[in-house]
Amino acid sequence: MFLKQLQYLREIERHRSFSKAAAACGVSQPALSRAVRQLEDELGIVIIDRKKKVFGITDDGARVLKWAHDILRGVSELRNEVSVTKRAIAGIVRIGVIPTAVHIVPLLLDAAQERCGDFASEVHALPNGSIIEKLVSKELDIGIMYYDQCPQAKAFQVRTLYAEQQVLAASGAFELPEGDDIGWEAASRLPLALLTREMRCRQLVDVGFQTAGVEPMIRLETNSLELIHAQVMTGKVATILPISSFPLRVPPPGRLRLRRLPGFSPGAVGVVRLSEHAAPEFASDVWDSVMKTSLQDDLDLLCKPVTAPRRKR
Structure with missing residues (x-):
């Protein structure tokens, strides 16, 4: 039994797919499948039920996976302990x-x-x-x-x-209302760069616009905060993000302005x-x-x- 076989099992369980698990492990699918079969032969049990159309792990497989998680955790902690000792x-x-x-x-x-x-x-x-x-x-x-x-x-x-305290953030290229707040209707008229819809804070933003009965003007959707920050600083778009998602210091002074959105449901x-x-x-x-x-x-x-x-x- 090799640690790599246990690592393969862990990725198979996570991805529920041999091809995705192989990609995650950086090996070919045949090599991964062969390693799992070798482990099954060594233990004398079936770990992956290959007869079902829907991917499945057998009861014996579930017990092996529990041990695999514990063994891999123990190996990781051992490596950490050695590293800690070496680095003092x-x-x-x-x-x-x-x-x-x-x-x-x-x-x-x-x-x-x-x-x-x-x-x-x-x-x-x-x-x-x-x-x-x-x-x-x-x-x-x-x-x-x-x-x-x-x-x-x-x-x-x-x-x-x-x-979370979510805010509208924009560069000096945009005229924003005076004060600390901006309404959802006013925010909807600005070209926005937002996170993609599967992300929780974006879902909260969508609820805010829906509750206000307005449709936002979305110009960019991405899962990259770095890209949103970069685009906002060009002055072409504004954004709505949690304050905690911004760098601790945003240079140069005065380039980025923030407005709270009243009635926001924070996460x-x-x-x-x-x-x-x-x-x-x-x-x-x-x-x-x-x-x-x-x-x-x-x-x-x-x-x-x-x-x-x-x-x-």
């Missing part, structure tokens, strides 16, 4: 975060470093579903995601970090981990640190215009 650091923590919350991760890591000492981190920007999958398969220690997208089960521990972003899983001690220390960290003051400062110093006459 406190530990390694693996974090999955939704793209719109990436910029709050440095705040959490800074707070953890103050309490836990020098450490390493692996941070992956992932959609909600992938974060849950990788928590279950023990490939992640902590997830940062939409609270309402986490399964309501005893298997997970969840704590709300903050309620709650929370931190998640498996409750049934005995996490590595260091990952538990980081979790405890996150539990004691308040982000509200930092979020209130995100993307606020920086007043340029007055020139002395």
Whole structure:
């Protein structure tokens, strides 16, 4: 039995497809299928039911997969332990975060470093579903995601970090109303770059426009925040995004202006981990640190215009 065979099984379970699992593992489909058959022959059981039209894992296969997850997690923790020893650091923590919350991760890591000492981190920007999958398969220690997208089960521990504050953001190329707010009707008349419809914060934006009874003028839809930021700074489009999705500093001063959208239904972003899983001690220390960290003051400062110093006459 080889670790690669267990890794293949894990990807087959995740993708429910031999071809997609092979692509994820960087091998040919025949090579992956052959490796799984060799494992089945070695164990004397059938893991994948190939007779059904719908992809299926047998009961024996489900038990093997449970062991596969545990073995792969143990190997990962062993490698981390060796790496920690070599680098003389406190530990390694693996974090999955939704793209719109990436910029709050440095705040959490800074707070953890103050309490836990020098450490390493692996941070992956992932959609909600992938974060849950990788928590279950023990490939992640902590997830940062939409609270309402986490399964309501005893298997997970969840704590709300903050309620998203979504805003309309535009460069100085657009005339925006005075004050801190903008109405949905006024926002709908601006050319917008928005995230794609499968993303949770975009769904909340759609609800806002629908409730106001207006149709937005969408010029770009993408799952890339970097592309939206770049397009907004060209002055060709505006956008509606959570404040937490913007870089902590948006240069140069005055180029980006923000307006709140009244009546917006904010999404709650929370931190998640498996409750049934005995996490590595260091990952538990980081979790405890996150539990004691308040982000509200930092979020209130995100993307606020920086007043340029007055020139002395």
